[in-house]
Amino acid sequence: MLNKTYAFAFLLLYIASCASQDVEFTFNGFTGSSLMLDGVASIESNGLLRLTNNTSRKMGHAFYPSPVRFSSNTSSFSTTFVFAIIPEKSGIGGQGMAFVISPTNDLSMAMATEYLGLFNKSNEGKATNHIFAVEFDTIQNDEYEDKNNNHVGININSLTSNQSEFAGYYDDDLDSFQNLNLMSHKAMQVWVEYESEDKEIKITLSPVGKSKPKKPLLSYKFDLSVVLKNTMYIGFSSSTGSFPASHYILGWSFKLNGTAPSIDLSKLPELPRRNTKEWSKVLKIILPSAFAAFVLICVPIFIYMRRQFKYAELLEDWEVEFGPHRFSYKDLHQATNGFNEKELLGAGGFGRVYKGVLPVSKLEVAIKQVSRDSKQGMKQFVAEVVSIGRLRHRNLVQLFGYCRRRGELLLVYDYMPNGSLDQYLYSGHEKPNLNWIQRFKIIKGVAAGLLYLHEECEKVVIHRDIKASNVLLDSELNGRLGDFGLAILYDHGTEAEITNVSGTMGYLAPELTRTGKASPLTDVFAFGAFMLEVVCGRRPVEPGAQGDRIVLVDLVLEHWKQGSLVDIVDPQLRETYPMEEIEMVLKLSLLCSHPLPGGRPTMQQVMQYLEGGKPLPDLMVTSMNYGMLAVLQKEEFDSFVMSYSSQMMTSISTQSEGR
Structure with missing residues (x-):
């Protein structure tokens, strides 16, 4: 019995000594890793860490399994990781993701919408959170003073960034700032560094394969010792909101009191290819023999031209700014079963409103089909798109996007199940x-x-x-x-x-x-x-x-x-x-x-x-x-x-x- 007591005491001392050491790790892909996952987070068969999938209103978290012991004055730390965001619908997707240092690895009480899987309505902005995060935000939310729908921010206990900048990097060769699209389907590398002596946080971003830029994207003076506790968990958080997206981490390294080890880019897993299913369908069509192709191609062309005419849409100069929020008429037609009367929610002088389910994301929406004879014509239609296309507030009906086809004007909203x-x-x-x-x-x-x-x-x-x-x-x-x-x-x-x-x-x-x-x-x-x-x-x-x-x-x-x-x-x-x-x-x-x-x-x-x-x-x-x-x-x-x-x-x- 005494030996067991000594053994247990020795084990506790061993754990304490390990926790006090400077933590260092490198993941060139996550196959076989013991990360703590929750929500929809998963590790793919090729080693990709996938925080969220193509499911709306979901969140995912991934944390290093052991807590990191920071000193009472908060130790310096450095981390670098490679990530990619792939939206289900090009240009629209998810709420974004964040690197996070949290006093707990249980963020299950967070909300899976605009809170990035970090907070909820009751605790957002409170100093008792003790959370430091670097956000990669793909939705502009005026409530949190977002610059645009493509920015990087340093966040302390809140979704309102202490400092943020448009996503991009300072190219050392060109001596200029280069924009980066966070939802470009391409991998990017991030460096997050904190110097305890200078009390300065630096965030650097660049495309994968380029050397780390000399000038950071963000540099912010802040004493993290008032935020971070002695023992904290480090990891990633993400949420999808209404429009799903896959948020991937390809590789990750971290070091306490030192520079994070380099990631071996050659060992990183590959991202999923885009539209592989579509290409397979095309190949099945174009591979028949030359004669058969000649005979059969006339029919597909005729059908294609007919469908193109059926789903033909308009595009004017003013719409360029709002292009990412434009839906195809084909998708809306399918979502409402051809604007079936069974899906009709209401009608009035403005036209009709239908309930729809978007074909890929399965998101429930309300689609307002503005009448051709309605007084609410093009001027009002443009006003609605311009006025609320960028507004984000929990007490406004969110406009997801729009579509124009010949004389038809269509607006796509978040579906409100309890009506007016x-x-x-x-x-x-x-x-x-x-x-x-x-x-x-x-x-x-x-x-x-x-x-x-x-x-x-x-x-x-x-x-x-x-x-x-x-x-x-x-x-x-x-x-x-x-x-x-x-x-x-x-x-x-x-x-x-x-x-x-x-x-x-x-x-x-x-x-x-x-x-x-x-x-x-x-x-x-x-x-x-x-x-x-x-x-x-x-x-x-x-x-x-x-x-x-x-x-x-x-x-x-x-x-x-x-x-x-x-x-x-x-x-x-x-x-x-x-x-x-x-x-x-x-x-x-x-x-x-x-x-x-x-x-x-x-x-x-x-x-x-x-x-x-x-x-x-x-x-x-x-x-x-x-x-x-x-x-x-x-x-x-x-x-x-x-x-x-x-x-x-x-x-x-x-x-x-x-x-």
Whole structure:
């Protein structure tokens, strides 16, 4: 028994001594390696480490099996690896990958979408993560201040890079910067170095076969001792998101307190060849005898020309920038079974929306087929592609791409399984009732999306058509704002140009009919009508009993005067609900519906009110309704409107702090 105790103690001392030594390893391919894998990560038969495969919304991790013991001051380290990203669909694929140093090798709680398999919604950006990563990002996400959809970044505990640059390298021979496409199907080599004395991180990138460039792509001063713990795991992480891609590591070396050993490029496994299946099909067609080929080739040519005409598409100069996000008509035709009526999700003046499953990735999508006779013609189609083609926010419906074929205009979106919000508010028993918690979450979600559009995007985006039918619900009943066909963009610090009045009756701000100039505050007005719609379960304007119109905002004001707000709340909200919170939303709706732009809050203020971070200003009900003031304004009774404005601004103001 004593001998066993000594043996066990000796084993612990041996392990501790090994852990304290400077770690060094080299993998020229990963056949027979003992890496710790999870998710969809695997080692191919030829030795390729494949972090993700052609499956959407998956992640994969690969870690060196033993933890690395850094000193209390964080030791210097150096690593180099060869990687390649091969998207399933050329130009679009995956979320990217990252080299990571983590206090744990269990990242199963991460999300397989925009979080690169590193974080989730609750821990992203927190110092308690103790994660250092170098990202190779192939999706532009404005929420994380990405430069473009092809960049390298140094990340500390967050997806927002501390420093990032366009993917490329400084060519020593040409003395110039050369761009690299991370999704080029070609292997590239990376060097990651940290000097503890200088407290400097250096990232260098180059095509495989070129010597390491003298000038690094990124050089960032940072003391990693505040991030890295004494014992950490080193490895790789990747996620696919909606569009799958294969992320490969061909070789890897690492050294603590020294320079990482060179990788023997001649021993690295080969990447999969591109389109091998297609070539095999072609060979089967062209190998018949000369005479048979002559006879048979006429038929394939005829069929080919016919198919080319059937699937012929248009391409103009403005589309070059958005080319990678263009789908072939053939793929969309197959995805919807030829735009079969069984796949129809809805129809309206804009055209039809179909559910589809993309043939290769099996991704569920919604395909909007804009009608040839629709008022939402080429101008609106271009606006939608330009405005949301690059937007990334969890409360916006993501536009994956588009297609043009003769007179047909097609937009491809992320599929929202629960449909549009108006179906829940107005379809009776066809849809389950939404409780107050669900409705309030939807209101806050749409508000967050609008704040992103107005203030956080590269350009100001005015939606111009906010209403329940344009709010879609994902699988978790999160509200996502969609249909950007009327959206306009302009630079921050400038104003939008005067345009035709566009939108939906009941959501149009009074100044639009007079000036034709949209602004973020006209969106705020529509958002006020939308909040009333969600709380009351009624449309902003409804036909009255005697042929007149009932204006919802005036009806809410009347109930406010009489102290009977409970009577205006949607009767479908049958469970107990917090009346104070509902009153706050109704009051905020009235502020947003103020007939004068200066009396409305910004979306930033709206979010503060909804989150409870700022008290609402006092609202005093006047004797005049909002609808009448809108009529006066439309009839250009400007002097009266301005005098009335001074009275209203004393009772309804969003500019007064601390009220």
